Structures are given as C-alpha cells and as structure tokens.
Amino acid sequence: MEDGFDTHELDEFSKSLLxxxxxxxxxxxxxxxKKEANKLKTKMKKKAKEVGIPDKGNTNFYNKFKAGKVYNYQGEMSVRAFNSSPIAHLLENGHKQIGHKPDKKDTGKFVKGYAYTEKAYQDFKESYYSDTEDWIDKMLKEKGL
Structure with missing residues (x-):
C-alpha cells in the first residue's frame, strides 16, 4: 500500500495483460x-565507462557487450544482456590479486569489483516499467488485445 492506494490488483492486471x-x-x-535488452546493454556499457573501467589490453571489453536471444525461462519469455569478455566477471564481482607466472603467488590482496551491471540494472528498471506499460497500451490500441 503506497500513498493510501492499493495497487496490488492493478499489478496483477498488468501481469495478466503481459x-x-x-x-x-x-x-x-x-x-x-530484444529491444529492451539492447537498451540495457547500452546502459551497461555507459555505466562501465562511468565507474572508470579502463579500455586497455587485448580483451576488447567494451566491444563484448551483447543482448542475447529471447528464450523461455520457467514458462515466461526472457532475454539476457551480458558481456562476453573473459574478464567481465572479474571486473563485476572483484577478484584476488595473483602474481605473474611462473609461480603465480597469491598476494593476499582483493581487488574490489565495480558492480557496473547492478548499477545499470537499477537505472534501467524504472524506464523498463514505463516502456512496458506504453507497449501494452500500444498493443491494446493497435492489435486489439
């Protein structure tokens, strides 16, 4: 219950329309x-630049942002936005700092992750809800749901 209004029934109605x-x-x-996944992919790339992830090395980190295919997940349509770079998970979550070859000695330090995906998701969430409502309205008017 927010501001004296119970929106629970409207949320269920929106879900049933979707x-x-x-x-x-x-x-x-x-x-x-797919269009929304591409928007999230763009926000993730922008957020990665904002948090200061450098574009160096041969990983092509910024060229590896992708929107996946639409698939069924637990009976509902889903799509992913991700980075396929081999170091993306390290930059997102953080990692232990390891020395160079030949001994690869553990330095005992932990490099904190940037959490750019979570930050981009938080920014994207509200626009996704409004875009979905607009799309449902459009489908009701044009396609006669």
Whole structure:
C-alpha cells in the first residue's frame, strides 16, 4: 500500500495483460524484449565507462557487450544482456590479486569489483516499467488485445 492506494490488483492486471500479449502476439513480444535488452546493454556499457573501467589490453571489453536471444525461462519469455569478455566477471564481482607466472603467488590482496551491471540494472528498471506499460497500451490500441 503506497500513498493510501492499493495497487496490488492493478499489478496483477498488468501481469495478466503481459501474459496475454505473450500468448497472442509472440512475435511482437519477442521484438519488444530484444529491444529492451539492447537498451540495457547500452546502459551497461555507459555505466562501465562511468565507474572508470579502463579500455586497455587485448580483451576488447567494451566491444563484448551483447543482448542475447529471447528464450523461455520457467514458462515466461526472457532475454539476457551480458558481456562476453573473459574478464567481465572479474571486473563485476572483484577478484584476488595473483602474481605473474611462473609461480603465480597469491598476494593476499582483493581487488574490489565495480558492480557496473547492478548499477545499470537499477537505472534501467524504472524506464523498463514505463516502456512496458506504453507497449501494452500500444498493443491494446493497435492489435486489439
């Protein structure tokens, strides 16, 4: 209950409309989800630059941001936005600092992660909700859900 209004029924109604759109208009739903994943991918790249991840080395970190294919996950349509760079998980979560070859000695230090994905997700969440509502309204008007 927020500001004296109970929005629980409206949330359920929006969910049922989204499920109906997935069943009756699967092509439009997939297209919409892919478009939103691309928006999240762009926000992730922008947030990585904002937090100060340098673009150096031969990993091409900034060229490896991708939006995946739409797939079914636990009965619902899903899509991922991710970075396929071999060091992306290290920059996101942090890692132990290890010395160079030949002995690769553990220095005992921990390099803190940037958490750019989580920060981008928090920025993206509100725009996703408003975009979804607009898309549902559009499908109601144009496609007659």
């Amino acid at each position: 499920d109906l759109a997935e069943q009756k208009l699967p092509k439009e739903s997939k297209k919409y989800l």
